[in-house]
Amino acid sequence: MRAARLTIDPAFTIGPADRRLFGSFVEHLGRCVYGGIHEPGHPGADPLGLRRDVLELTRELGVSVVRYPGGNFVSGYRWEDGVGPVDDRPRRLDLAWKTIETNAFGLDEFMTWATAAQVEPMMAVNLGTRGVQEACDLLEYANHPGGTRLSDLRRAHGAKEPYGVRLWCLGNELDGPWQVGHKTAQEYGRLAAETARAMKLIDPSISLVACGSSGRGMPTFASWEATVLEHTYEQVDYVSAHTYYDPTDGDRASLLASAVDMDQFISEVVATADHVAARLRQTRKLKISFDEWNVWYQSRVQADLDRRGWVEAPELLEDDYTAVDAVVVGDLLITLLRHADRVGVACQAQLVNVIAPIRTRTGGPAWRQSIFHPFALTARYATGTVLRTEPVSPHYATKRYGDVPVLDTVALHDEESGALTVFAVNRGTEDLPLDLDLRGLSGLHPVQHLALVAGDDPDAVNTEAEPDRVTPRELPTGTVDGDRCAVRLPGISWNLLRFAPRP
Structure with missing residues (x-):
């Protein structure tokens, strides 16, 4: 039987595990907002119409930051439509998703929901059909303490204290x-730089996050980032990256290796950003906001x-x-x-109903999709410092990515508690013996092995009837011999291995 090896050494670090890595995304799309986080009249809704069951699951999921209100939706959105008395708000055509937007839920409701969900808001401004002034107006409404027309308008709407939103996406x-207001890299780069400068004068x-490519497969990928960052490098803090992986072609072996593509995507964006930094003589290293995946x-x-016309909150x-x-x-x-x-x-896209870890039935219950579990457990246990790991693994063949490792891993060391957490995926169909060398962290013993195993029933899904x-299920923690631990990873599985100092 093929086997794998992994050596853990706390001297080889990557960096701290930022809690903002466990973000999510709420867009006015389908039933994400209406029927998802907001459903007045639902038996479990609070007086503002926020579904309490979704709030509870959001907190359980461990979400740290939530991007809002889009997404494609934001490129035609007028933020003013979503504040003030609900009965006075206009109904609009949403060109992004070909639906009717009622504006019954807007900025003020989202901020109330974010507080209840215990998440940090990440706001996007419309740079598709709007520009510098509208972005500044939204920032003034949200963050300025008072004494101006827009900040006083927020106070009149019931929010006396500024919202203090710290993360902003520039479109x-x-x-x-497909984007309403689609632009060339030169057009967007100049607009984003002008908007960034003005917004930072206010707060x-x-x-700020500049728009990177909407996918690694875009024909302008890398050249888009290079041009945009030539304009914006001094004003922004992040460049965005988006990627999705589609299982519908039936190529399961390649789907299981999707992280190989994401890994390369990140490396290429970093290389492009660093190239621009060198050209501009910038020493600051720009970071990535991977705010859709x-x-x-x-x-x-x-x-x-x-299959349908202009309707409100369809199932999409x-x-x-x-x-x-x-x-x-x-x-x-x-x-x-x-x-x-x-x-x-x-930010995983999205939070509820729309390609989401949480599903609901209008008027009915909410439940956890299969993807809820690895996210929630990673958010809970990925604490401390990320360690560099170089697993020795057998390989297997894929159509999209060639030969790829069967094993993928990351390890985190919490210096305060001394605990070690290893996340490991076995992409292969057979069980994989794993030899863990812990000599760099002597005195550890295994305390838990949780696994989400797909090999036995790969097409299984969670439903309202079978939530x-x-x-994940508990598995044997493995056998220990000195500073080595032998554990078995089931075929097609995601695994959480936890170690603690011996008492």
């Missing part, structure tokens, strides 16, 4: 021809959009995630952690 995917404490059955999208992009999808999501989280020195923010069909 969304404006490299994409110098904010951090997930498994997404994208080939189904057009059928969803074509409500993918049922399999056990294999959960293993892939767990592996993508491993990749984000492995780049913790350069990825400072990450716990796909869940």
Whole structure:
């Protein structure tokens, strides 16, 4: 039987595990907002219409930051429509998703929800159909203490204290021809730089994200980043990256290796940003905001959009995630952690119903999808310093990525408690024996092995009727011989291995 080896040494560090890596995304798309986080009249809703069951699951998921209100939606959004008395708010056509937007939920409601969910807000401004002034107006409304028309308007709407939003996205995917207000890199770069300078005059404490490419496969990838950053490098703190992995072609071996593509994507964006820094004589290292990522059955999208007219909050992009999808999501989280020195923010898209870890039925219950579990456990246990690991692993063949390692890993050491956490994915169909060399952290013993195993039932999904069909299970922690631990990783599985100092 093929086996793998992994040596853990606390001297080889990558960087701290930033809590902002465990972000999510709420867009006015389908039933993410209406019927997801907001459903007045639901038996479990609070007086403001916020679903308490979704709030509880959001906190359990461990989400740290939530990006809002888009996404494609933001490129045609007028933020003023979503504040003030609800009965006075206009109904609009949403060109991004071909729906009717009621504006019953807007900035003030989102900030109330974010406080209840215990998450940090990450706001996006519309640079598709709008520009510098509208972005400044939104920032003034949200963050200025008072004494001006817009800050006093916020106070009149019930929020006497400023919202203090620290993370701001300068538009969304404006490299994409599908985007309302699509721009060239030169057009967007200049607009983003002008907007960034003006926004930081209002509030110098904010951090700004420039739009990178909407995918590694875009024809302008890398040249877009280079041009945009030539304009914005001195004004922004992050450049965004977006990627999704589609299982619908049936190539399971390649799907399980999706993290190989994400890893390369991150490396290429870093290389491009560092090239621009060298040209501009900048010593500051720009970070990546990977603020859209997930498994997404994208080939189904057009059928969803074509089968109905202009309606409110239709069921869109409500993918049922399999056990294999959960293993892939767990592996993508491993990749984000492995780049913790350069990825400072990450947002899984999206939170509820729309390609989401949480599903709801309107008027009914909420439940955890399969992908909920690796995210929640990673968010809970990925603490301390990310360690550099170089596993020795057998390989297997894929159509998309060639030969790839069967094993993917990341390790974290919490110096305060002395605990070690290892996340490991076995992409292969057979069980994989793993030999862990812990000589750099003598005195540890295994305390838990949790695994989400897809090999036995790869197409299993969680549903309203069977909400716990796909869940992690406890496995033997492995045998210890001195500073070595031997453990078995089941075929097609995501694994959490926890070690603690011996008493």
